[in-house]
Amino acid sequence: MLKVGAAALNQTPLDWKGNRKRITEAIENARQNGVQVLCLPELAITGYGCEDAFYSPDVLKRSLDTLQMLVAETSGLVTCLGLPLRIQNKTYNTVAVVANRQILGFVCKQHLPNYGVFYEDRWFHRWKAGQSAIVQVDGTAYPAGDLLFDISGIKVGVEICEDAWVADRPGPRLFARGADIILNPSASPFTFSKFQTRAQLVTDASRAFACAYVYTNLLGNESGRLIFDGDAMISSGGELLASSDRFSYADHTLTTALADIEKNRIEQSKIKSSFADDTLTVVSSFRPETSFEPQVTGNILENFEKGGHLKEEEFARAVSLGLFDYLRKSRSYGFTVSLSGGADSSACTALCALMIRLADESIGLEAFRQKLSYIPGINGCRTIADISRLLITTLYQGTRNSSEDTLNSARALAEDCGAEFLRVDIDALVNAYTDLIGEKIGRPLSWETDDIPLQNIQARVRAPGVWLLANLSNHLLLTTSNRSEAAVGYCTMDGDTAGSIAPVSGIDKAWLREWLIWLEKTGCEVKGRHIRMEGLQYVNALQPTAELRPKEKTQTDEKDLMPYPVLNRIEQLGIRDKKSPLECFRLLEESETGYRREDLYHWVRRFFTLWSRNQWKRERYAPGFHLDSYNLDPRSWCRFPILSGSFEEELEELEAYFAGL
Known part of the structure; x- marks a missing residue:
């Protein structure tokens, strides 16, 4: 049995002292609770939302300086510390895997989200699966890339956030090499009910890869627009062992559980794998010594989900x-x-x-x-x-x-x-x-x-x-x-x-x-x-x-505009789903049968006319929170030209269809 932990952190971009303090406190809390392997969030050292500050050489230097300070705090446990790292003149989103005050190596993110509120391709390069390299940090050489760490018999792998959400994920390769634990340090913004999807991902991964899967997230309003719910989960062999209380006002939360490594290994041996992969580099180091009783936390929204x-x-x-x-x-x-x-x-x-x-x-x-x-x-x-x-x-x-x-x-x-x-x-x-x-x-x-x-x-x-x-x-x-x-x-x-x-x-x-x-x-x-x-x-x-x-x-x-439910439906069809005015009208004819056809026609025309005319207003709005699967903020999700053709041709097609021409 091995005690693993997931710490959610309320970090702030470029707050070097504050971020270091909160990471140190989380590590110390984990140590006091007997955690042997601890997962911390993605880019925890810098903060996730640094934007173009990731281009700054000074930011990269301070990240490494901070890493060295934090390594000294890791006595007696294994953890991962997220930071941007320059390798062969390219910047990567990485985590340093650290054990007992020793850097073992750097895992590089392979899949970068570049949709919706995400823009990681702007700052980072994608690491190629199966490849590794050597990086020099303060004169010491470390392995970097697609790595699995053999820590005196306990094999630890890493999937960084988006890496776990795609088909070509590292998980199968880690499984093929016998990973006992997979850590997932994430920065996954809140959207409604997303925690349920995360829970499914974590439990399915632990079952498919016959391992202990440890997932953690950022917490709070990190940089202005994105809210992180502090979702942290531990699953082993397809069983969810522990999950965090979300939306905490604390600087960090800690979720822990005991993982039965030997039981998972037996299950691994039963599964016939087609994922043999000899290109994954294995890095060896020390073995954690002690084991402890589990500490399982509940989910604060469980009752509301049922209600x-x-x-x-x-x-x-x-x-x-x-x-x-x-x-x-x-x-x-x-x-x-x-x-x-x-x-x-x-x-x-x-x-x-x-x-x-x-x-x-x-x-x-x-x-x-x-x-x-x-x-x-x-x-x-x-x-x-x-x-x-x-x-x-x-x-x-x-x-x-x-x-x-x-x-x-x-x-x-x-x-x-x-x-x-x-x-x-x-x-x-x-x-x-x-x-x-x-x-x-x-x-x-x-x-x-x-x-x-x-x-x-x-x-x-x-x-x-x-x-x-x-x-x-x-x-x-x-x-x-x-x-x-x-x-x-x-x-x-x-x-x-x-x-x-x-x-x-x-x-x-x-x-x-x-x-x-x-x-x-x-x-x-x-x-x-x-x-x-x-x-x-x-x-x-x-x-x-x-x-x-x-x-x-x-x-x-609603007299000035149209019924709000209709407005919302047109917005979903036209902006989220990218339907033309004519397609929107046809779909409304099918679904909004309680309204006159003539009214639906005029409301669709009015929506698209006002939408294209008022992009300049959306450009000037105060920052808002991203809460749904999409939003209208041109600085985080929905870009649209300030000056455009105002859907002139598209609205002519709609008019012709409505008139029966």
Whole structure:
């Protein structure tokens, strides 16, 4: 029996001292728990999201310097330390396999993700399977490449993240050479329900390769856009032995289990392999001596998966953790929200409040305060209510077009969250601008002739005041726009798009409204009880509206655009699935039978027209979190030209089809 461990780390790109400290703490925790073989995440030394800093020679040098410091901390165990490494004038994504303060060699990543949010081919080269080389580090020669390590009789192999997700993976070659343990250091961003796929991958690999398979991931909001859930798992012989609690607010988590190496070897001998591979280099070193009792942890979302609210719970926990890390890593003092009483700003405010409650559940208020000890006044806060009022400020900015309903909605939610609630009237500011410009152009502005400009000026006038409020407290101003609005540009640049971070920009409006109802009626389970936000009852009773036109015009978002579920479906078909306008319309005819054919036609035309016209807005959005299998952020998933042909020919084909020509 061998005790193995997987440590998830909350790292920060280029934070040399901090990253080294967290790795050292994880290694020491593993040692104290008797772990003999420890898996740490991909690129743990530098951080995964260094972007073009990976080109810097200084970054490569500091990575190796840090590696040497960490090697001295590895007494009595085997571990893997991820870093970029220059080999024969090319940079590779590697892990150094280290045993008892000795570097054994460097495994190089063979398969680089270059799709969706991934861009690894920009910085790294792909190592060829079956090949090895020699690399000099501080005058010492080490093997590098496609390696298997024989550590005094225990054979340890490595698949680095993407290597395990492709058909031509290293696993079969490692199995053919008798790997007892396969480590998978990963940096796998959160998306909904992805942990289930990972669990299947890990258990299937341990069964297929008759080995102990140890998988670990990064944790938290590492570099701004990507959230890592800290998923860590250990499986042996097809049995999942241990899995981590996800979305922890700690610097690291440790998951351990006992792996029956001899049992796996018996199973290996029974399997007739066609994977014989004599090109894999085997590196030998020492044998770990001791064995210990297992420590199996559970999965924090198991009950929610059974209860049918997994996505709602994951969204709450992922974004709350993302906000917490963004707050502390940017050294900001809290959050300011322009709380209109509508769904988007209400969701942002509720998530800030959940952040505090989920942090208390995860690490306790004392550790939470310690992590935010740089914030003036935080140490004097003794309760969740104290912290909420210090960290969350909301501002309701009404005009004559605002309703009592949205005012009541904003106030009720702020009170429920324990946030500071401020209210101002901005009519005088709006009038000052419209009168000033009307005077200069020689005519008064009116709703009959100037509808869009009069709507936009109200949204833009709100931005300077809420920015001022945020700056006064060194707060992050939260952008409240959602993904549906981004798709069609239903937002005012330098108005409701103002902010430092956009927590809900990766979520469509239709589902966000469902989530708010869930949070009011069901809520997160925290410390054995459900945290519901009953203050959401007011916003959940309202139809989404910008409240920018006069009240008698009864403005609603869906009247301006189209039903949000239809908008979301067109976005999926046209943007995610790359269907033409005509193909989208045909598919909608089949699936959206509750709407008139004429309406579907006009909505498809409207979507593609607005999509192509508003790419410049998506280019200017505040950073948002990647939460789904795709998003609309041109800097992380969906690139589209700012200037284009606006689907002119494609929409002509749609028109001809609709007209029966």
